[in-house]
């Protein structure tokens with residue numbers, strides 16, 4: 001098993017489109033690359049819902065370790081607690097269990113060779129972030145923000161946290177969730193030398209997630225991510 005690039009996609013702000021954008025970028029890149037998604041939102045996993053995954057994963061025993069075989073949909077490999085918990089049962093776990101669950105999803109999934117593993121982060125700046133930044137050797141982080149001062153404020157908190165762990169920030173994505181106008185707040189990110197990766201406008205096929213659809217915004221964004229990675 002080899003993973004060439006591990007990229008976490010997140011923001012302290014909830015509901016800004018982290019999961020939808022992660023899923024959309026993965027759908028586009030999976031046409032030409034080997035792609036996986038780890039859903040690190042343990043309390044509110046969404047990837048299995050976006051991709052209508054209802055099947056349960058199988059496990060393989062290797063050197064006394066039980067490894068989860070990722071579920072494959074649309075040529076994307078998935079690992080999530082969403083496969084393991086019953087739909088209406090919340091994971092009512094304290095931080096240490098959350099943290100060990102994320103590590104287990106990463107280290108105990110039998111990923112087939114991957115070009116990209118995307119980690120769909122939950123909101124907040126708590127244990128999930130500490131675990132992914134400290135215990136998983138991620139290559140890059142992508143911030144998602146909407147065009148709104150609350151979202152930007154929360155993104156800046158995330159940014160401070162990522163920098164503390166010396167993780168590379170590939171850039172930020174602006175999700176124009178409500179108004180299809182681009183941000184007047186670019187200066188804030190520019191002043192911090194955070195690369196602009198692109199925008200995603202409100203799209204009804206993202207809202208009612210359609211796995212057969214990839215918008216032009218997503219294509220442009222994904223290509224910009226690829227070119228940014230290739231420049232590093």
Ligand SMILES: Nc1ncnc2c1ncn2[C@@H]1O[C@H](COP(=O)(O)OP(=O)(O)OP(=O)(O)O)[C@@H](O)[C@H]1O
Nearest residue numbers: 014015016017018019020123200201202203206207
């Ligand atoms: N560009 C978009 N066009 C239309 N709907 C969108 C878009 N981006 C996100 N949404 C919708 O906004 C809501 C929040 O998106 P999503 O769940 O992806 O955000 P999130 O940041 O992952 O949320 P959470 O913090 O709860 O994990 C969802 O209902 C989703 O369908």
Ligand SMILES: [Mg+2]
Nearest residue numbers: 018019041046
């Ligand atoms: Mg989410």
